[in-house]
Amino acid sequence: MEGGVIKPAIPASNISDIVSKFAKVCKFRSIGVLSSENPSHLQHHKFSNDVKSLVDGVQKPDSDGVNVIPELIEVCSNCNWSGHDDVLKVFDIISELKLAYVQLQEALIPYDPDKIKTADELVLSNLDKLCKVRCAFKESQFQKSNSLSACLTVLRAEIKVQEKLLERLKAQAKKKDAEISYLKREFHDLDGKNRMLVEEIKCKEREAIKRLNLSSVDNVVKEVSKSIHDFAKPLIALMKASGWDLDEAASSIQDSVVYSVRSHKKYAFEAYISRRMLYGFSLKSHNVDDVLRFNDPIDVLIEDPNCKFAEFCRSKYLLIVHPRIEASFFGNLDQRNFVSSGKHPITPFYQLFVKMARWVWLLQGIAASEPESEMFVVNRGTEFSDYYMENIEGLLDEQNGRYKVELMITPGFKIGNKLFKSRVYLSKRNNGY
Template identity: 35%
Template structure:
């Protein structure tokens, strides 16, 4: 906003106090020598100078204090005895400030034009993909026009042909620059939206490919299962070897991991202190990071589920076995019975089977009554399982699927020849790469460290001369 000053003769004394700032070399004169006509000329000169200072944003000089007009006239206003020289000095100061303002207006137009070129160039790039002929033509026309404006500004500067109304020019230039910036950001937003849509399409396409691959894998698994790899022919077994055991072990480990994650999530939802629970399970374990405490829960579940794995009947009470020469065929038949069945469906159809007995024993040992009461608010699931029934809940279904894979692994361990034997290492044992594998990255261990076993998370197996390493958590 332009500020205009209207001065009266009474204000002249105060304005003359600024003379040392504008004209420091003027000689002082007495106020009595100032005629009314000279006062009027000085007032007009100050009006013009202060008007230019208001436009250019030049503030008052720090340290100048207001004094009474008579004091300023009597003390400081003795600069010159010639009113004509005063007028010429103020006129030259006004011209200098006016030139400065006009130059600022030219620079403002220069930056506004450059911003317009940038906005037009962004529009040109955006119109190229997808191809937009009208958009390209419009952006090209704008760029050419702004380049002509820049050339004209150059000539104006060289010839010192400045705008006679710099205030309006600077205001218009600022508006033009802001419009160009808004246009540039608008184009950038469109480009980012197009990229986001492209990435979204790629994600959908990759998801479809993943689903297709999963379907193909399931078909291949069915073909392998039906191709006779696990077939019983007469009194001898064919196609059963260590690789099949390793494959089933991998599925077993994944199922245990899924159950542990669900159990820990249920504990967190019920307000359990998970760290304190991990300490209760393994009180002497020292962890590298807090999130490694999950290995304590995995250790607990593996230990309970694989307890008595080395026994033929899995320590189930009143479980009879066939004679020794028919045992391998018996265990393979049991494996074939369960390998393509879901645990939930099998239990509903065979609630008094050996596998159902195995699920009851393991659940009642693994899930403590206090834990079940805390997680679910009651002991209904425990009551159903104890009475020979099975609850239809997600928690038990996940547990039963884990139990099915442990059951399958046990059946396969006694189907192959030589049989698989289970082992684990004690706490404090030195790490051996032959029998052990670390469940954490080796980067946690220093080069000169002598790591020892803190937890045996997953047990290992020996099949003849083949060693399947147990997975341990190490500490120093």
């Protein structure tokens, strides 16, 4: 206050400029410059409507370039600003700024220095808030831009590294392709040589079969007896586990046999298997090359399930293993039906059978290749002869009596000029017999 006159908070020369600028920024339709309403009674929704018109672009900058609020709104609308709370804050500040401007208008007429000063401070305060919001926004955008630039720099560097790696991999791939082509040619040459060697081996095997000496034949005969014994063991075990009466089964094979001990009844089952396997022993020559090519005879059946050896296995299995016996072993006849249909199951029981069948098949092929070969049997009750027979239970006490044949386990063979004895089970003959 000076000389009893109160000076306005803002110089008079600047008041008109401020009023002019804010009049251009904040034009109201519902409130006039000379309104007598109390600004504190204004409804907030009126200001919101004016803010909406401001955001919608109703107010345009004049030729003097006064475009404070629309410029900020335009920046916000073009920057994909995701801060919803910050946008609402800007609108609140604009509403308060418009209210301060109205208060400033009303303080001019009638002229009230205190109200002018208060409104002026409120206007400056809200402008300061807007500046802070704008600066914070620009700083945020600057940080995002720097972060994006750094990411792009890293990505470009990584792309260059990957491109160099790709070129190196392409060069390696080209080199590997050349190596593969070379190896393919080498493999083709080796494959041709291998086929020649395989054919040569087959020829030698065929020649070896033709030149089989008596020692080799002797081994085959022994393997026939051994394989029959090996197959009888699981057969007896399965029958016992399935509830069969083994004494009755042994008697049905050969009745009234006098066994030294009960465990010798196993020979009845071996005799049964031998009788079935060698039934119809054929001296017709057949090729055994396919069987000799494999260590495991089941591979022969897998390679050609319809060959002569496969037919032999099929017929002998169906002859030896009775349907009732198989059903008691496995609970069904699936394996039997499988064999009957011309296929060969890869089960332990059937594999053991095929191993036995292979030696019988080889014995037939070898016997047929030799002139004057024959198989002979020994009937029950025949007096034991050491020349034609072999006692399966070892040495005999010849001083204490004579012996008769109770059971023939395997028949005898005459192949070439070699005699292979029949294996028999004996009992002591009574003196009065």
